[in-house]
Amino acid sequence: MTDKNFVNFHILISHSPSCLNRDDMNMQKTAIFGGHRRVRISSQSLKRTMRKSEYYARHFGQPSIRTRELGKLQQKLVEALKDRYPEDVIVRAFVWISGKEGLAEKSVSDIAVAPWAVEEVAWFCDKIQSAGEAADPKILQKQIEKDSAPLRAAMASALDIALSGRMATSGLMTNIDGTMAVAHSITTHPVDSDIDWFTAVDDLVEEEKKQRLVGETEKGKSEQGSAHLNTQEFSAGVFYRHASLNIPQLQKNLGGAPREKALEIARHVLHLIATVVPTAKNQSTAPFNLADFAMVSFSDIPVSLANAFEKPVEEKGGYLAPSIEALKNYWRQVHRGYGLDERVAAFQLGGSAGEPKTFDSLPALEEWVEKGGEE
Known part of the structure; x- marks a missing residue:
């Protein structure tokens, strides 16, 4: 059975009811799709939620440090590596990578936010120590251009860089092509938002109010007890989330890792995208919902099934069941219409027989992914 390059x-x-992702006007992010307004969750929001989750830390380790505050980052790296290298070596490595002198005083206004890996700096520190006075960034630049695998292997601990990629603009920081494409999530149906009018009550003002004399109250001198009044848009809906993982590129980004390592990562990506919830307004809406349906395909090309919902799903005792059926039906059309050579399986809460092969638990589908879709 031939290997497939993409996991969809x-x-x-x-x-x-929640407000998981807001725009600059503090309103829900939305998009027009199929001529109808859908609520949207940006790919940036989902990726950051995945990267900052406890599950990510447990299975992938600490994520990269994303910042443009290079002065503060330099101090953080010196602290993290002080038991392994002298401070002057760490600072020198950092200057080589960033291509910028005087980082402690550097203004951040003209620097883009970039992901940094501690072990990347450590790799450069090793090179500087090995070469001693002969250490030359130009020579090292040529070595990296000829073979970047050792450096990428050293950076493998910051897996989110291997997944999302990195654009470098200066110094010896390497460009890395992303391996995981993540779509903006949209509702499978049109959504009309509701408005929540809320208050924050000042306990002491309310207590004072209760102690006021009836006469003073009648004169309108009492306070209502609200220290803050505001409105917040919210809604509920069934969201389609989609991502595609390029297995060969992931292996390359990890310094030539075996396919089995990439498939192990794919298993964890499935778990994350099926379970993470963006953190906006969590304490006031508690929208901790898990996926009701997850389908994974091993294919020769990346494939989105978003057009299953170009015509909005109609409510039939809810939107979830018809959304699942619409997704399955559209997959069958694409699979057969394009003659795709795929290995496909799904997880459906509660179980459901039929095509595609369906498991009744997410861990079972995760195990199938880790085995490359083979029985």
Whole structure:
């Protein structure tokens, strides 16, 4: 059985009333799709939620440090590596990578936010120590251009860089092509938002109010007890989440890792995209919903099934069941219409027989992914 280069993830998750991702006007992010307004969760929001989750830390380790505050970052790296290298070596390595002198005083206004890996700096520190006075960034630049695998292997601990990629603009920081494409999640149906009018009550003002004399109250001198009044847009809906993972590129980004390592990562990506919830307004809406349906395909090309919902799903005792059926039906059309050579399986909460092969637990589908879709 030939290896497939892409793992495609298709997730349906129903969120209770919430406001998971907001724009610059503090309103829900939306998009027009199929001529109808859908609520949207940006790919940046989902990727950051995945990267900052406890599950990520447990299985992948600490993520990269994303910042443009290079002065503060330099101090953080010196602290992290002080038991391994002298401070002057760490600072020298950092200057080589960034291509910028005087980092402690550097203004951040003209620097883009970039992901940094501690072990990347450590790799450069090793090179500087080995070469001693002969250490030359130009020579090292040529070595990296000829073979970047050792450096990428050293950076493998910051897996989010291997997944999302990095654009470098100066110094010896390497460009890395992303391996995981993540779509903006959209609702499978049109959504009309509701408005929540809320208050924050000042306990002491309210207590004073209760102690006021009736006469003073009648004169309108009492306070209502609200220290803050505001409105917040919210809604509920079934969201389609999609991501595609390029296995060969991931292996390359990890310094030539075996396919088995990339498939292990794919298993964890599935778990993350099926379970993470953006953190906006969590304490006031508790939208901790897990995926009701997840389908994964191993294919020769990346494939999105978003057009299953170009015509909005119609409510039939809810939106979840018809969304699942619409996704399955559209997959069959694409699979057969294009003659795709795929290995496909799904997880459906509660189980469901039929095509594609369906498991009744997410861990079972995760195990199938880790085995490359083979029985």
